[in-house]
Amino acid sequence: MKVLICISNVPDTTTKIRFNADNTAFDTAGIQWIINPWDELALTRALELKETTGDTIEKITVVAVGLKDAEPTLRKALAIGADDAVRIDAEPKDAFFVAEQLAQVAKDYDIILCGIEASDYNGSAVGGMLSEFLNIPSVSSVSKLNIENGDVKVNREIDGGSETLSTEVPFVAIVQKGIALEPRIPSMRGIMMARKKPLNVLPAVETEALTEFVSYELPPAKSACKIVDTENVKELVDLLHNEAKVI
Amino acid sequence: MDFEFTEEQLMIRQAARDYAERELIQDVLERDAKAEFPTRHIKNLADLGFMGMIVDPKYDGGGMDTISYVLAIEEISKIDSSVSVILSVNNSLVCYGIEKFGIEEQKEKYLKPLARGEKIGAFLLSEPEAGSDASKQRTIAEDKGDYYLINGTKNWISNANSASIYIVIAHTHPEKGHKGINAFIVEKNSPGISLGPHEDKMGMRSSDTHSVMFTDVKVPKENRIGEDGFGFKFAMKALEAGRIGIAAQAVGIASGALDRAIQYAKERKAFGTEIANHQAIAFKISDMAVKVENARNLCLKAAWLKDQGKPFATASSMAKQYAADIAMEVTTEAVQIHGGYGYVKEYHVERLMREAKLTQIYEGTSEIQKIVISRSLLSD
Amino acid sequence: MSVLVYTENWDGKFKKLNFEQVSYASEIAKNINTSVVVVSIGNVEETELKKLGDYGAEKVISINEIKLNKLDNQAYTKVISQVAEKEKTTILVFANNYTGKAVAPRVSVKLKAGLVSGVTALPSNYEPFTVRKKVFTGKAFADVVIKSPVKGLTLAQNSFGLIETENKAQIEKFVPELSDEDFRTNVEDVKKITGKVLLNDAEIVVSGGRGMKGPENWGPLEELADVLGAAIACSRPVADEEWRPHEEHVGQTGKIIAPNLYFALGISGAIQHLGGVSSSKYIVAINKDNDAPIFEAADYGIIGDVHKILPELISAVKEMKAAEN
Ligand SMILES: Cc1cc2nc3c(=O)[nH]c(=O)nc-3n(C[C@H](O)[C@H](O)[C@H](O)COP(=O)(O)OP(=O)(O)OC[C@H]3O[C@@H](n4cnc5c(N)ncnc54)[C@H](O)[C@@H]3O)c2cc1C
Ligand SMILES: Cc1cc2nc3c(=O)[nH]c(=O)nc-3n(C[C@H](O)[C@H](O)[C@H](O)COP(=O)(O)OP(=O)(O)OC[C@H]3O[C@@H](n4cnc5c(N)ncnc54)[C@H](O)[C@@H]3O)c2cc1C
Ligand SMILES: Cc1cc2nc3c(=O)[nH]c(=O)nc-3n(C[C@H](O)[C@H](O)[C@H](O)COP(=O)(O)OP(=O)(O)OC[C@H]3O[C@@H](n4cnc5c(N)ncnc54)[C@H](O)[C@@H]3O)c2cc1C
Numbered sequence: 001m002k003v004l005i006c007i008s009n010v011p012d013t014t015t016k017i018r019f020n021a022d023n024t025a026f027d028t029a030g031i032q033w034i035i036n037p038w039d040e041l042a043l044t045r046a047l048e049l050k051e052t053t054g055d056t057i058e059k060i061t062v063v064a065v066g067l068k069d070a071e072p073t074l075r076k077a078l079a080i081g082a083d084d085a086v087r088i089d090a091e092p093k094d095a096f097f098v099a100e101q102l103a104q105v106a107k108d109y110d111i112i113l114c115g116i117e118a119s120d121y122n123g124s125a126v127g128g129m130l131s132e133f134l135n136i137p138s139v140s141s142v143s144k145l146n147i148e149n150g151d152v153k154v155n156r157e158i159d160g161g162s163e164t165l166s167t168e169v170p171f172v173a174i175v176q177k178g179i180a181l182e183p184r185i186p187s188m189r190g191i192m193m194a195r196k197k198p199l200n201v202l203p204a205v206e207t208e209a210l211t212e213f214v215s216y217e218l219p220p221a222k223s224a225c226k227i228v229d230t231e232n233v234k235e236l237v238d239l240l241h242n243e244a245k246v247i
Numbered sequence: 248m249d250f251e252f253t254e255e256q257l258m259i260r261q262a263a264r265d266y267a268e269r270e271l272i273q274d275v276l277e278r279d280a281k282a283e284f285p286t287r288h289i290k291n292l293a294d295l296g297f298m299g300m301i302v303d304p305k306y307d308g309g310g311m312d313t314i315s316y317v318l319a320i321e322e323i324s325k326i327d328s329s330v331s332v333i334l335s336v337n338n339s340l341v342c343y344g345i346e347k348f349g350i351e352e353q354k355e356k357y358l359k360p361l362a363r364g365e366k367i368g369a370f371l372l373s374e375p376e377a378g379s380d381a382s383k384q385r386t387i388a389e390d391k392g393d394y395y396l397i398n399g400t401k402n403w404i405s406n407a408n409s410a411s412i413y414i415v416i417a418h419t420h421p422e423k424g425h426k427g428i429n430a431f432i433v434e435k436n437s438p439g440i441s442l443g444p445h446e447d448k449m450g451m452r453s454s455d456t457h458s459v460m461f462t463d464v465k466v467p468k469e470n471r472i473g474e475d476g477f478g479f480k481f482a483m484k485a486l487e488a489g490r491i492g493i494a495a496q497a498v499g500i501a502s503g504a505l506d507r508a509i510q511y512a513k514e515r516k517a518f519g520t521e522i523a524n525h526q527a528i529a530f531k532i533s534d535m536a537v538k539v540e541n542a543r544n545l546c547l548k549a550a551w552l553k554d555q556g557k558p559f560a561t562a563s564s565m566a567k568q569y570a571a572d573i574a575m576e577v578t579t580e581a582v583q584i585h586g587g588y589g590y591v592k593e594y595h596v597e598r599l600m601r602e603a604k605l606t607q608i609y610e611g612t613s614e615i616q617k618i619v620i621s622r623s624l625l626s627d
Numbered sequence: 628m629s630v631l632v633y634t635e636n637w638d639g640k641f642k643k644l645n646f647e648q649v650s651y652a653s654e655i656a657k658n659i660n661t662s663v664v665v666v667s668i669g670n671v672e673e674t675e676l677k678k679l680g681d682y683g684a685e686k687v688i689s690i691n692e693i694k695l696n697k698l699d700n701q702a703y704t705k706v707i708s709q710v711a712e713k714e715k716t717t718i719l720v721f722a723n724n725y726t727g728k729a730v731a732p733r734v735s736v737k738l739k740a741g742l743v744s745g746v747t748a749l750p751s752n753y754e755p756f757t758v759r760k761k762v763f764t765g766k767a768f769a770d771v772v773i774k775s776p777v778k779g780l781t782l783a784q785n786s787f788g789l790i791e792t793e794n795k796a797q798i799e800k801f802v803p804e805l806s807d808e809d810f811r812t813n814v815e816d817v818k819k820i821t822g823k824v825l826l827n828d829a830e831i832v833v834s835g836g837r838g839m840k841g842p843e844n845w846g847p848l849e850e851l852a853d854v855l856g857a858a859i860a861c862s863r864p865v866a867d868e869e870w871r872p873h874e875e876h877v878g879q880t881g882k883i884i885a886p887n888l889y890f891a892l893g894i895s896g897a898i899q900h901l902g903g904v905s906s907s908k909y910i911v912a913i914n915k916d917n918d919a920p921i922f923e924a925a926d927y928g929i930i931g932d933v934h935k936i937l938p939e940l941i942s943a944v945k946e947m948k949a950a951e952n
Contacts, residue, residue: 011763017763072881088785099736118789120762122745124744128730128731130635131701132732136811137701138701140728140729158817162818163697164814164817165812187294187295188259188300188310208775209895211772212771213762213770218768219768225922226926227922230929230930230936233929233943236940238947239927240911242785245785246908515896515898593880
C-alpha cells in the first residue's frame with residue numbers, strides 16, 4: 001500500500017500572533033514554521049506501521065500545497081522518515097482550493113492521512129473535502145489506525161466513547177489526538193538522507209477559492225476578574241457556559 | 248559574512264531541543280540527586296545519532312558540521328550538562344581523535360561502534376599529579392616489543408565506568424619529556440584495569456567520574472595512535488577540538504539560566520510589580536544576555552574555523568575560557584534573580600550554577616586557556 | 628430557496644446544540660426571506676422532531692433507514708446533498724462537532740459550497756456573505772467571506788443561544804436514493820469511555836488547595852469534577868501533606884497544564900502554583916480572602932467559603948447539563 005500524508009505548513013504553536021497594519025493579513029515576519037502537529041503525528045503513525053507490518057507499506061509520501069517557503073517543512077518530514085515529498089506550487093487560497101490541488105496527487109494512494117485541523121486557519125475541512133473530490137470513503141476523528149492482515153482498522157472518537165471501523169481502501173483518515181503518542185525526532189541519519197530524497201514540485205491546477213479571509217482581530221486583553229456574588233452561584237455557571245463557553 | 252544557520256543546522260538544533268525538553272527534563276533532578284548515569288537517554292541519543300554526529304558517515308557517523316554540533320550541545324546543556332558531557336567527550340575528544348589521527352584498522356574496529364553510540368569512549372589524560380601540567384605523566388607504557396605494558400593511575404575520568412573504549416595517554420620514554428608520550432586505544436575489559444569509586448561531585452552528578460588504575464595492562468602495538476612519541480601532541484590536538492564542545496556546553500548552561508531568569512522576572516512580584524520592572528533586575532538580564540550572545544558567537548566562530556579547515560586552537564581556547572567564565576557569572580545572577588527559590592533544586596538554576604563551575608575546570612582551566620591564548624598572541 | 632440544517636440525534640433525542648443550530652438558521656432565513664428546513668437522519672419520534680419547529684424549522688425531513696444507523700461520511704453526504712438539492716438550499720448549517728466536521732466538508736464539495744467552520748456569530752453582512760470564526764486556535768478572530776452561491780457553515784457550540792418561536796414544523800418522510808456502493812466503511816464495535824480523565828489531557832481541571840482544610844473534604848470536589856468530566860489537581864502543600872497523591876500536584880515544580888478551564892478552590896495563587904496553570908484559557912477562583920493573588924490571575928471568582936459554595940455549584944452545573952440534553 002502507498003500512504004500519503006497531507007502536510008500543512010503552520011506557524012510554531014508558541015508564536016505570538018500579529019497582523020499587518022490594516023488587519024487584513026497575518027504578519028509572518030520572524031515566524032518559525034513547523035509541520036502542523038496532527039500531520040506530524042500522522043506521519044509518525046505511518047512510519048510505525050511501515051516498520052511493524054512487513055512489506056505492507058511500500059511507500060510514504062508527504063505533500064503540501066504551498067510556495068517555496070513550505071519546502072523546509074517538507075524536508076523535515078523527509079528527515080523524520082517519509083520516502084519522498086511533493087510540493088504543489090500554489091499559495092493555499094482556501095480549504096476547497098487546497099483539497100482540489102491535493103486530489104491530483106492523492107488519487108494514486110491507498111491510505112491518505114490528513115489532520116483534523118490546521119493550527120492556523122482551523123478549517124477542519126481539507127481532509128473531508130479531499131475524500132469527496134476523490135469519491136472515496138473517509139473516516140474523521142481517527143484516534144487509532146492499524147493494518148491487520150492487510151485490512152485497515154481505525155478507531156473513531158464519538159461523544160462519550162469510540163468506535164472501531166473497517167474501511168475499504170483507498171480512503172482518507174482524518175486524524176486527531178491518540179493517533180501516535182509523540183512526534184518522532186529526526187535522527188542525524190534521517191537528516192542526512194533527506195538531502196538525497198526526492199522533493200518534486202508540481203504545477204497547480206486551475207481552480208477557484210470559494211472563501212476569503214478579509215480581516216482579523218485580536219481578542220480583547222484579559223479583563224479584570226469578574227466577581228460573582230456568593231448568593232448567586234448559578235450566575236457563575238451561566239458565565240462559564242454562555243460567555244466563556246467552556247462548559 | 249553570513250549569520251544565518253542552514254536549514255539542516257536548524258533541524259538539528261530543534262531535534263536536540265525536542266529531546267531535551269521532552270525527555271531529559273523529566274528525570275534530570277532525580278538523576279542529579281542520585282548521581283545516576285543516564286543510561287536510557289544515552290541509548291536514545293545514540294539511536295538519534297548524536298553520539299557520533301560529527302564523524303564521517305563512512306565510519307557510521309552523522310556527518311554533521313561542527314556548527315551543528317555546537318547547536319546540539321548548547322540545547323542539551325540548557326537542560327542537562329551531565330548528558331552533554333558524555334556526548335562531548337565521546338564526539339569531540341575520542342571520536343575526533345581516532346578519526347583524525349588513527350589508522351584505518353583502528354577506525355574500523357573502534358571508531359565505528361563509538362560513532363554508532365553502541366560503545367562509549369573515555370579520554371584518560373589527567374593524573375593525580377598531572378592536571379594542568381599534562382606533560383608530567385607518571386603513567387608508564389613500557390615497550391615490550393610486540394605490546395606495551397601500562398602501569399599507573401588516571402584521575403577524574405569522565406565516562407570511566409560507562410565507557411568500553413579508553414584513549415590512554417602514557418609515557419614510554421620519560422627521558423624524552425613530552426616527546427616521549429604516547430596515546431593508546433585500550434579496551435576497558437583488559438586484565439589489570441580497575442576503577443576507583445564514583446566521585447561524589449558538586450555538579451554534573453549523573454555523569455560517571457572515576458579514577459582508573461592500570462596494573463600490568465597489556466596493550467597491542469597496533470593500538471598506539473600515531474608515531475612513537477606523538478601522544479602529547481595528540482592530546483593537545485584533541486583538546487583543541489574538545490574545548491569547542493565544552494564552550495558550547497557553557498553557552499547552553501548560561502543561556503538556560505538566562506531563559507529561566509527572564510521567565511521568573513516576568514512572573515515574580517515584589518513591591519507591587521513584577522521584579523522585571525525593577526531596573527536593577529532588568530539590567531542584570533541585559534548584562535546576562537550580552538554575555539551569552541558574546542560567548543555563543545565566540546563558540547560558533549571557533550566551530551566555523553574548524554569546519555573551514557582553518558587553525559582554530561586560539562579561537563577554541565577563547566570560546567572555552569569566556570563561555571565558562573560567563574556561565575559562572577550568568578548562573579550566579581540567575582540564582583540571585585530567583586531569590587530564595589533559586590537556592591532550591593526545583594528551580595534548576597542552582598544546578599546550572601553547580602554545572603557551570605566545572606566548565607571552568609576541565610579540559611583546561613580558565614587560567615590554562617589564558618596561557619594558551621596569551622602565548623599565541625605573544626610568541627614571535 | 629432554503630436554509631438547511633442537519634441535526635444529529637443521540638438515541639433518538641436532540642440536544643440543545645441542535646436547537647441552537649435551528650435558532651441560528653432561522654435568524655439567517657428571516658434576513659434573506661426564506662425558510663428553514665431541517666434534515667434528520669435516524670429513528671426519531673415525531674414528538675421529538677416537532678420540537679425543532681419551536682425554534683423556527685418550517686419543515687423537518689426525516690430519514691429513517693437502518694443502513695444509516697451508523698455514520699458513514701460518504702452515505703450521509705449523499706443523503707444531505709439530495710435533500711439540499713431538492714430544497715434548493717443556499718445555506719447549510721452543521722454543528723461544529725465530530726459529525727459536523729466529518730460530513731460538512733464533503734457536502735460542501737458536492738454542492739460546490741464555500742465552507743467556514745466554527746462560526747461564532749450571525750453573518751455580519753449578507754452581500755458579500757461574511758461570517759466570523761476563531762483562528763490560530765483561539766488566539767484571534769477572522770471575518771471570512773463566502774463567495775460561492777451555496778454556502779456551508781459549522782456553528783461553534785454555545786455561540787448563539789436559543790430563540791423560541793410560535794412556529795409549527797411540518798414533518799416529511801424522505802427515502803433517499805442509496806446503493807450498497809455508498810457504504811464503504813463498517814462500524815464493528817463501540818466502546819464507551821470509562822475511567823478517570825487524565826490530568827494532562829483534561830480540558831477542565833478542578834483543583835483544591837489548603838483552603839479545602841483536609842482530605843475528608845474532597846468528596847464535593849470529586850463530584851464537581853465528575854459532573855464536568857474534569858480531572859483533579861491540587862496545590863503542592865496538599866500533596867506534601869498527603870491529602871492527595873503527588874501526581875495531582877500542579878505548579879512550577881509539579882505538572883504544568885493548560886486546560887480550557889481551571890477551578891482553583893481554596894488556593895491562594897502563589898507564583899509557584901500559577902507557573903503550572905497560567906496557560907489555562909479560563910481560571911475560576913473560589914477563595915474567602917478577597918486579597919488572594921489568585922484573583923489577579925482569575926477570570927471569574929467567588930469570594931466566600933468554598934465548603935458552602937461547592938454544593939451549590941455542583942447543583943447549578945447539573946441543572947445546566949440537564950437543560951442541555
Ligand atoms: C497567504 C495566505 C492567504 C490565505 N488566505 C486564505 C483565505 O483568504 N481564505 C481561506 O479560507 N484560507 C486562506 N488561507 C489559508 C489556507 O488556504 C489554508 O491552508 C487552507 O484554508 C487550509 O486550512 P484549513 O485551516 O482549512 O485546514 P484544515 O482543513 O484545518 O486542515 C486539515 C488538514 O488538511 C491538510 N492540509 C491543510 N492545508 C494543507 C496544505 N496547504 N497542503 C497540504 N495539506 C494541507 C493537513 O493534513 C491538515 O492537517 C491563506 C493562507 C495563506 C498562506
Ligand atoms: C568532573 C571532572 C571530570 C573530568 N574529566 C576528565 C576526563 O574525562 N579526562 C581527563 O583527562 N581529565 C578530566 N578531568 C580533569 C581536569 O581536566 C583537570 O581537573 C584539570 O585539567 C585541572 O587539573 P587539576 O585538577 O590537577 O588542577 P591543577 O592543575 O592542580 O590546578 C589547580 C589550580 O591551579 C591553577 N594553575 C595551574 N597551573 C597554572 C599556571 N601555570 N598558571 C596559573 N594557574 C595555574 C589552575 O588553573 C587551578 O586553578 C576532569 C575533572 C573533573 C573535575
Ligand atoms: C521551591 C518551591 C516550589 C514550589 N512549587 C509549588 C508548586 O509547584 N505548586 C504549588 O501549588 N505550590 C508550590 N510551592 C508552594 C507555594 O509557594 C505555596 O506555598 C502553595 O502554592 C500554597 O498552596 P495553597 O494555595 O494550597 O495554600 P495557601 O497558600 O495556604 O492558601 C490557601 C488559600 O485557601 C483560602 N481559604 C482558606 N479557607 C478557605 C475557605 N473555607 N473557603 C475558601 N477559601 C479558603 C485562603 O484564603 C488561602 O488563599 C512551592 C514552594 C517552593 C518554596
